Amino acid sequence: MTGNDLLKVGAAALTLLLAGFGSAHPVLAQEQVAAASGDATTSPEPLSADEMEVLVARIALYPDELIAVITAAALYPLQIVEAARFLERYEKDKGLKPKESWDGSVVSLLNYPDIVKMMSDDLEWTQTLGDAIAYQQKDVLVAIQQLRDEAVAKGVIKTDDKIQVVKANDNIVIKSASPEVIYVPQYPPQMFYEPDYVWEPIRYYPDPYPYYVYPGATFFAGAVTGAIWAAAVDWDDWGVWGGRWNGNDINIDCNNCFNNRDFNGNININDVDWKNVDRSKIKIDRDQLNKFDQNNIKNRIEKNGDNAIRDRARDIKKNDSLANRAPGKTAGTRDIRKSTLNGLKAKPAQVT
Template identity: 65%
Template structure:
């Protein structure tokens, strides 16, 4: 934990995270030539990790997992931010089908998309940490949550539930249909002299990314079926196809075919569904079994974010200009500034 004189200088310390990143976001990571060695970036210290994750440490677990998955695709985040701006003028605009499902799902949280796009250095730093130090990242989050609970910064309310399960603090949305994004200065989680205050929330609640009524639900099938979880038992993050089913009722909403009953997400081409005709029992979401959701996601090994992250970031390092290191600016931005 960051204590003592490490961050005691009043607002004047700049913590530089030195790591190897791709010098250009001109393209998504591509496979490097066989035999090219990629240097593993130097691990971040416990203090650096806490600073890095402070801005999302008190987010609901599902959103932490989703952001972790999205951090692997910085170019797509920039494109997504531009898409959201253009979507205001062209409501019929659809997300790119080539985007990762996590990015499409994050479209339902425009403030988070903008924060990650505006601060790409932080986004890339998180992606690197997820690739090479995922367990350390989650431990840092737990340490900050311990601090937040001890200082009465966060507790259960009508928007989020905060519970202790074993040694871990689990944060979940109080309502499976809706996620509220917490608003707080992350500095108060790690700066010793920062006066703690209870968290606040942004006024606009966001639909959960697995919620069929989400704003961009019909945008692309990958976004519709994407789910993300943090597995605190095994210190891992999972994200991808959750393979669940749900009772759906619609009249001629899919190629003039009626759907009435429980269907598998993967059995429907959601891109061609007329969402205006879609009906479903909202009580299903209230009763959503998160344990079953977690098991379904973990059943597919391809949903392991650590494996995906390691491969993507290794290729990014290989394709970088000479594998050189670049300096990242201070990531201790206030969430108020970032969002």
């Protein structure tokens, strides 16, 4: 018998021995499963600063509240695909309802069909953003701020009648000028990273989108979750928050708005059964809408530690079976690197 044959026999015997230990000793078996689980959730190779800027370029100039929803929804790529198909069917059947199993962030994104389509069509980008939020959340937000600094300096974006661009603690905050609707900027993200690309001011999608926490929104998240799903970016602590709204101080005027019972008067927004309400018959005055201010939302949802998107992301990644990815690999990473085009270090000068 050759040396190689002996090695094979020895390896086979060792395999049988370990298998016997695994079945006879549950603790050892559990440790082996835990080790295998740990390997499956190995964090992906980090994106560099340049790669990260390319990744976030397409959303960097969006209002903060929308960035918070997009980053949260990126953790659920399969639900994004389902949502895109749902919206196609909804065009023919307005009676369709979102799945109750969908995350509140995905339901909220139904109010922005163009964004749902973008995320579904470019699933590798969505998956990569989800990985980045799970493992490099601060880097994601820093990259967004760096691109915003440049865009403001070059006059690409500024306060107008649709959005507000303000500086808060050295960070650029972009928010909707209205508590009822959001105008989403349109711009070529390539101008941030392709050499010689001519800078141009932002435009907007032609129609405003309903503010995702506004009860008049077509797919208000409360219709599924039973409570307001809200999201906010905390630039000071480099975190994204999203989840259940805490607070019972917003009342709405229900003008016989319930389909299953007679009621006329004021009712707390958290007590509404959104499955049985006609949202066209409810009203919220502007003083009440001010309570949806982003600082207010952030303070309310931060009271619940479960609303930290970073923690939620890591939990999801532990059970992620979307594409049976190889350990340590990030979907779409190569595409992100390829598209940098050696940019970001050779950006064009401002066009005057």
